[in-house]
Amino acid sequence: MDPLHSLVKESLNQKPIGQSKNFEWFITDIGIAALLKKQIKNLSSLDPIKEAFELDLDLSKEEKQLIILDEKKILLFYS
Numbered sequence: 001m002d003p004l005h006s007l008v009k010e011s012l013n014q015k016p017i018g019q020s021k022n023f024e025w026f027i028t029d030i031g032i033a034a035l036l037k038k039q040i041k042n043l044s045s046l047d048p049i050k051e052a053f054e055l056d057l058d059l060s061k062e063e064k065q066l067i068i069l070d071e072k073k074i075l076l077f078y079s
Helices: 003-011 048-054
Strands: 023-027 032-036 063-069 072-078
Touching: 003 063, 003 072, 023 048, 032 048
Parallel strands: none
Antiparallel strands: 023 032, 032 072, 063 072
């Protein structure tokens, strides 16, 4: 497992900083991770930025990367 996946996986064992309709949100050493709560084939139908705003997280200027770990889909937001 590469170091990025290890850091994200470790963060998912911590208490989430919040939940929105489709995501559980976690702090990582790299940025903010949004764990998809249920399996959805088309992530483009979701608006994680809008859901983050509901939790007072402004991720609109952050880079975004999709990570798949143990069949879980995670969006990683970082600068």
